[in-house]
Amino acid sequence: MRETVEVALPGRDYRIEIGTGLLAEAGALIAPHLHRRKVFIVTDETVAAAHLAALQAGLAAEGIAGPALTLPPGEGTKCWAMLERTVEWLIAEKAERDDLLVAFGGGVIGDLAGFAAAVVRRGMDFVQVPTSLLAQVDSSVGGKTGINSPLGKNLIGAFHQPKLVLADVDVLGTLSAREFRSGYGEVAKYGLLGDADFFGWLETNGPALAAGDVAARVRAVRRSCEMKAGIVARDEKERGDRALLNLGHTFGHALEAATGYSQRLLHGEGVAVGMVLAFQLSQELGLCSQEAPSRVRAHLDAMGMKKDLADIPGELPDADGLIALMGQDKKVRDGQITFILARGIGEAFVARDVDMGAVRKVLKAALADR
Ligand SMILES: NC(=O)c1ccc[n+]([C@@H]2O[C@H](COP(=O)([O-])OP(=O)(O)OC[C@H]3O[C@@H](n4cnc5c(N)ncnc54)[C@H](O)[C@@H]3O)[C@@H](O)[C@H]2O)c1
Ligand SMILES: O=C(O)C(=O)C[C@@H](O)[C@H](O)[C@H](O)COP(=O)(O)O
Numbered sequence: 001m002r003e004t005v006e007v008a009l010p011g012r013d014y015r016i017e018i019g020t021g022l023l024a025e026a027g028a029l030i031a032p033h034l035h036r037r038k039v040f041i042v043t044d045e046t047v048a049a050a051h052l053a054a055l056q057a058g059l060a061a062e063g064i065a066g067p068a069l070t071l072p073p074g075e076g077t078k079c080w081a082m083l084e085r086t087v088e089w090l091i092a093e094k095a096e097r098d099d100l101l102v103a104f105g106g107g108v109i110g111d112l113a114g115f116a117a118a119v120v121r122r123g124m125d126f127v128q129v130p131t132s133l134l135a136q137v138d139s140s141v142g143g144k145t146g147i148n149s150p151l152g153k154n155l156i157g158a159f160h161q162p163k164l165v166l167a168d169v170d171v172l173g174t175l176s177a178r179e180f181r182s183g184y185g186e187v188a189k190y191g192l193l194g195d196a197d198f199f200g201w202l203e204t205n206g207p208a209l210a211a212g213d214v215a216a217r218v219r220a221v222r223r224s225c226e227m228k229a230g231i232v233a234r235d236e237k238e239r240g241d242r243a244l245l246n247l248g249h250t251f252g253h254a255l256e257a258a259t260g261y262s263q264r265l266l267h268g269e270g271v272a273v274g275m276v277l278a279f280q281l282s283q284e285l286g287l288c289s290q291e292a293p294s295r296v297r298a299h300l301d302a303m304g305m306k307k308d309l310a311d312i313p314g315e316l317p318d319a320d321g322l323i324a325l326m327g328q329d330k331k332v333r334d335g336q337i338t339f340i341l342a343r344g345i346g347e348a349f350v351a352r353d354v355d356m357g358a359v360r361k362v363l364k365a366a367l368a369d370r
């Protein structure tokens with residue numbers, strides 16, 4: 001089973017291959033992008049234990065050597081120290097500017113390794129081989145790379161597009177249920193931001209997707225990548241429409257910072273809770289009916305996902321503390337926070353000059369329910 005999605009960026013277009021058996025074919029698919037038969041793999045300990053040997057075998061089948069740097073798993077790895085370790089490893093290994101780095105892992109590895117590729121010898125090429133659902137539907141596509149600052153999410157980084165994305169859905173079989181659900185937050189995002197039919201399909205097929213239905217997984221990854229590729233091709237550097245991909249993230253990133261980028265809240269979980277808040281804010285502002293946020297919550301609930309601030313363990317800042325954290329968002333303009341709001345399911349839009357009184361009211365109500 002194989003699907004291809006094109007990212008049509010002039011001069012930097014690339015393919016996203018989605019399907020089964022792609023690790024075994026990695027060598028053949030990557031070889032056309034190589035100057036010599038060697039790549040540099042960056043991965044994490046969990047992914048390495050489960051799948052690194054299969055990737056290296058796929059490369060070796062075409063005579064390609066693939067030395068690997070294996071980093072600790074988890075969001076904490078998106079930091080200066082791990083960036084330094086990755087960059088120094090590439091330099092010590094004599095990775096050349098024309099060599100290719102392979103980011104083999106979830107979004108953490110993709111973002112960190114992609115950023116390392118952007119800066120080593122002023123820019124090496126890289127290929128994304130995403131292994132989490134989240135990375136296959138979202139982070140491996142579009143060229144946003146970077147690390148976190150203690151003050152805010154993804155505040156240090158670069159736009160650096162990969163040469164190729166290989167999304168092998170077979171590897172999702174070893175993902176934990178919690179990590180799968182976290183990635184599902186971004187899948188649901190695509191329906192909610194711009195494709196009501198896809199959201200309806202997810203309401204019916206989400207359980208099959210979670211249960212491991214390969215055809216459903218390929219379809220969900222393809223549709224998500226298709227939507228992201230279309231948006232990125234229109235607005236690579238997020239001057240306009242690309243901000244739609246941030247639905248749920250203005251709240252979600254603040255919650256991730258508030259919980260110290262820890263296991264208390266995974267990225268996709270923060271996005272899911274943030275999307276409910278974005279729909280509640282849209283309703284509070286009279287933009288959408290009460291039915292819309294209820295439908296979003298009902299689907300997340302049916303999928304066993306976090307959907308409310310009450311689902312986040314431990315202390316959280318108060319409403320003003322969360323608003324202060326949102327003030328570090330990269331969409332802030334003239335000191336004003338930009339929100340992604342919705343007129344209904346699949347009808348998101350970028351909103352500036354949002355009444356902060358309404359934001360405070362929605363957050364206070366959500367915090368009071370904890
Ligand atoms: N660049 C972008 O456009 C973009 C988009 C969305 C999210 N992100 C970023 O992505 C990150 C989240 O990505 P993530 O959820 O993949 O996190 P992650 O990379 O931490 O992966 C989640 C966990 O799953 C494990 N894992 C990954 N693949 C596995 C597999 N096949 N089998 C078993 N375990 C596996 C990892 O070791 C890790 O413990 C966040 O930092 C977020 O900001 C970036
Ligand atoms: O690719 C994008 O653009 C996105 O916004 C996708 C998001 O899912 C992703 O989490 C991204 O890293 C957020 O970007 P940021 O610029 O808000 O840090």
Ligand SMILES: [Zn+2]
Nearest residue numbers: 186249267271
């Ligand atoms: Zn995201």
